[in-house]
Amino acid sequence: MATAPATDWVPLLRPELPSPQTLLPWLERMHAARHYSNFGPLVQSLEQELAARLEVDAQQVTTVANATLGLELVLQALDLPAGSRVLVPAFTFVATATAILRAGHVPVLTDVDADHWMLTPELARQACAQAPIDAVLPVAAFGMPHDMAAWQRFEQESGLPVVIDAAAAFGSQRLNGARGTLVFSLHTTKSLPAGEGGLVVSTRPGLASRVRQLSNFGINLAPDSGLPVGALTMCGSNAKMSEYHAALGLASLQAWDRQAVQRQALMADCMSQLSHVSRNQLRWQVQGPGGALLAPTSLCVRLPDEAARAQLEQACQQARITTRRWYQPLLQHMPALQQRCHVLPTPNATALAQTLLGLPFFLGMAREQRLRVEEAVGSVFASQLAASGVACSA
Ligand SMILES: *Cc1c(COP(=O)(O)O)cnc(C)c1O
Numbered sequence: 001m002a003t004a005p006a007t008d009w010v011p012l013l014r015p016e017l018p019s020p021q022t023l024l025p026w027l028e029r030m031h032a033a034r035h036y037s038n039f040g041p042l043v044q045s046l047e048q049e050l051a052a053r054l055e056v057d058a059q060q061v062t063t064v065a066n067a068t069l070g071l072e073l074v075l076q077a078l079d080l081p082a083g084s085r086v087l088v089p090a091f092t093f094v095a096t097a098t099a100i101l102r103a104g105h106v107p108v109l110t111d112v113d114a115d116h117w118m119l120t121p122e123l124a125r126q127a128c129a130q131a132p133i134d135a136v137l138p139v140a141a142f143g144m145p146h147d148m149a150a151w152q153r154f155e156q157e158s159g160l161p162v163v164i165d166a167a168a169a170f171g172s173q174r175l176n177g178a179r180g181t182l183v184f185s186l187h188t189t190k191s192l193p194a195g196e197g198g199l200v201v202s203t204r205p206g207l208a209s210r211v212r213q214l215s216n217f218g219i220n221l222a223p224d225s226g227l228p229v230g231a232l233t234m235c236g237s238n239a240k241m242s243e244y245h246a247a248l249g250l251a252s253l254q255a256w257d258r259q260a261v262q263r264q265a266l267m268a269d270c271m272s273q274l275s276h277v278s279r280n281q282l283r284w285q286v287q288g289p290g291g292a293l294l295a296p297t298s299l300c301v302r303l304p305d306e307a308a309r310a311q312l313e314q315a316c317q318q319a320r321i322t323t324r325r326w327y328q329p330l331l332q333h334m335p336a337l338q339q340r341c342h343v344l345p346t347p348n349a350t351a352l353a354q355t356l357l358g359l360p361f362f363l364g365m366a367r368e369q370r371l372r373v374e375e376a377v378g379s380v381f382a383s384q385l386a387a388s389g390v391a392c393s394a
Helices: 020-033 041-053 067-077 094-102 121-130 148-158 209-213 242-275 306-318 347-355 367-393
Strands: 060-066 085-089 106-110 180-183 196-201 298-300 357-358
Touching: 020 041, 020 242, 020 367, 041 060, 041 196, 041 242, 060 067, 067 094, 067 180, 067 209, 085 094, 085 121, 085 347, 085 357, 094 106, 106 121, 106 298, 121 148, 196 209, 242 298, 242 367, 306 357, 306 367
Parallel strands: 085 106
Antiparallel strands: 060 196, 180 196, 298 357
16 A cells, blocks of 8 residues: 555556667667768658558658648648638647648638547538638547548549648558558657657658758758759748657657557557446547557547536546546637637537547556546446436436
């Protein structure tokens, strides 16, 4: 009892980064090369390895400092007129919208599917009938992959560029032979952690290389471009991934396959236990048309109603369990975004934002921690059962 006080908070996440010993050989390589940034050997190795895993050419990928800047620079590289309207789901992390605004465009917020919580080509078609749209930025919600063949058809029919915010979806989202543009995050809390980092993947001719140039201020480094090497030919930013971060990414990759399988198993186990203690009252993100979530990094439960979510939040608070309302409030309710977005109806996203809660999820969760979460969830449904007679007669 003295060794494991039950009063320690259960964290929401516990990042799984490479140990110093695993990292050391990569740092030795970096130091021997005396190359610490600016597309050094480790960044090149990481890009090659990720391109191979994603089955695209190395010229179709480029690393960036993070996914947010990756999205911003992809939007810049698309060369849309200033003030273009970019369709985006209302239910996402704030960076999806800030990237659009910082690229000089207007987010147009729309709804998501009620079951897999994502924008679909069908929902995008409906949105395009309601408002003028110039580009579409769907999100791989919590890492759930999109059906890229379906988005490719949408791009062909509509003529609108589609960029997938696949920040949380490394290992789940692939192109599977379709054409498309994906932006992954290598942040500490995502599927392939490198501390900070991002990866842009695109089959659009020249897009990845334009993003690469934009990530290095916009300086032209291509001798075959017809423009002087060293000249600033685009106004970019500094969004390069350093060799230190590439070292972390490469070391993470060594453990990635094993950890992804473990996270998948842990997720299945948590879902089944929590379903059981809730008497099957919880709902989960359903697999989308793009296939299975192969590398989960977060656990979201959907409660039957807003009151049950409030009860679960309270039960967790009392039991010292950290929770998070992931992707909430919806973008249209964020003070900094409210006046700057165009908002279409979002009934499914609104319902999600009333009932969704993120619970602790990380490799190495102790049995005691898992039991504590199960007990908190169970307590909500035990008291609901007691109150259900009242609810039915009301
Ligand atoms: C994490 C996340 C981002 C931001 O990624 P960074 O690499 O931290 O910039 C953007 N969009 C979504 C959906 C995310 O989950």
